[in-house]
């Protein structure tokens with residue numbers, strides 16, 4: 001799948017843009033603050049219907065304007081899909097495909113997706129566990145759309161349970177009311193645990209393979225799922241979760257917060273047996289993030305039969321020549337690369353790329 005055509009109107013610093021892209025490698029070059037990342041963000045937003053950068057969709061609208069409009073033509077195995085998104089300053093965004101408004105995720109073409117690589121991704125390794133959980137959950141719901149429902153229900157039940165814990169702290173006679181919430185939390189929570197474990201088993205070998213390619217196989221690499229619940233076995237996840245919840249109830253009431261469950265878990269990346277978050281060098285952490293994202297793209301391709309668009313924001317300058325080539329090594333994906341200087345792009349990649357100069361919200 002690839003994006004053949006993009007149109008933007010009042011998106012970030014792009015007043016108006018109408019551009020065609022190559023199905024292969026597209027290089028966007030230009031000075032700082034010209035709009036290169038904004039352009040990648042528009043492709044990511046149009047593909048995944050969310051932004052990784054903006055906290056609210058409204059931030060995508062050009063300052064002081066009432067709306068932003070994006071239209072893309074994606075060439076998929078099943079034929080072209082024309083997708084339009086209008087982001088309003090005062091109401092929910094509207095998504096259309098082939099001119100028809102789409103109100104549910106289930107109506108939206110599943111073949112379109114993009115993976116974003118940015119220098120900020122380092123936080124995926126260095127940052128809080130919530131960022132790693134979010135990465136894991138996002139990849140899972142892209143390959144298993146029903147997973148998002150488990151998350152929504154789980155977090156809703158969790159919020160109810162936490163409110164109740166607060167009430168019980170003030171009035172202990174309400175404590176029996178917690179039981180039904182524990183059962184509901186275990187129903188969806190155990191599904192989330194199971195899906196995450198299954199997924200890590202599947203993606204683990206992919207990350208390992210990519211990691212070996214990038215490091216030349218010199219570093220031993222392992223992924224651990226760090227559980228806040230002590231599971232005895234895969235079959236007893238629900239019972240074990242319930243038991244742990246009951247065991248931690250006094251503590252939970254005292255803190256007015258549920259201290260165990262999928263919302264407290266983490267993923268640990270071990271390099272030669274040491275946690276990359278605390279012991280990995282900046283270079284190793286960077287490499288690990290790239291491998292994670294590449295494995296994400298690989299698994300999306302395998303599960304959906306369509307390669308996601310790869311958006312590489314300013315990653316070339318940080319890699320040596322061999323790794324620069326490895327990262328764009330074509331896996332059937334359309335690739336967009338931003339750079340401030342074309343000298344960071346190896347000649348053989350330049351030779352087969354389409355080049356665009358980005359200058360003050362316009363492209364040539």
Ligand SMILES: Nc1ncnc2c1ncn2[C@@H]1O[C@H](COP(=O)(O)OP(=O)(O)OP(=O)(O)O)[C@@H](O)[C@H]1O
Nearest residue numbers: 012013032033034035036037038059060061062063
């Ligand atoms: N909502 C918005 N409306 C108008 N301009 C915006 C909006 N959001 C961001 N900008 C501006 O867009 C400009 C370009 O930002 P962008 O991050 O795309 O630059 P870049 O070319 O990737 O630069 P760098 O090489 O430094 O990463 C910035 O000057 C920023 O202030």
